[in-house]
Amino acid sequence: MNHSYKGKILISTPDISGDIFSRSVVLVIEHNESGAFGLILNKKNSQMSSKFKDFFDFKIEVYDGGPVENDKVFFIVKGPKVTEVYTEITSEFYLTEDIERIINAVLSKELDINNVKIFSGYSGWSPEQLDTEVQRKVWTVVDVYNLDYTLPNDQTLWKSIMQNLGGEFLLWANSPEDISLN
DSSP states (O other): OOOOOTTOEEEEOOOTTOOTTTTOEEEEEEEETTEEEEEESSOBOHHHHHHHHHHHSSOOOEEEOOSEEEEEEEEEEESSOOOSSOEESSSSEEEEOOHHHHHHHHHTTSSOGGGEEEEEEEEEEOTTHHHHHHHTTSEEEEOOTTOOTTSOOOHHHHHHHHHHHOTHHHHHHTSOSSGGGO
C-alpha cells in the first residue's frame, strides 16, 4: 500500500442500486494494509434516533455509520477529551465508543450535545478493497477542509461537495435521486 485515505472524505458516485452508500459522504478514520474504517456523515437513522431519545430525554439524531455491526455505537466529538479511550481524527475531533462516558458528559453539561455526533454501525473495507473501489470510480476521494463532522447533515452535504468539485461532478450533483429517471 503506497498511500492512505485516512482523514479524507469519500464521495459516492450515484448508482442505480440505491443501497446505503448511494449519495454517501464517508469520513475515512483509518486506512492501512489491514483495511479501512469510516463513518457515513449524511445518512440519518430514525429508528436509532428514537432509541437515543430515551437516554437523553430530548430529540437527538443518530446516523447510519455504515452497514457493518449496526449494534455498535460510535461518537465523533468536537472539543475536550472526556474519555481515555479514543482515536484522534484531527486536533479538534476524536472518535470514541465509550457510550457511558459520553452520555454522562452530555448529561452533566461537560459536553454540549451539539458537539457530538452519534453513529450506528460503520463502513469497513478489507485489505485493498477500498483502493479497488476508488480505481473503479465507486468513490471519489477528496480533501474537505473546515468540515464540522458533528453538524447535522443530510443529502445536501453530498450535493454541495459534488457541486464544489465542478466539471463532470455537476452532472451527478444535479441528477435525480433515482438516476434511472434521468
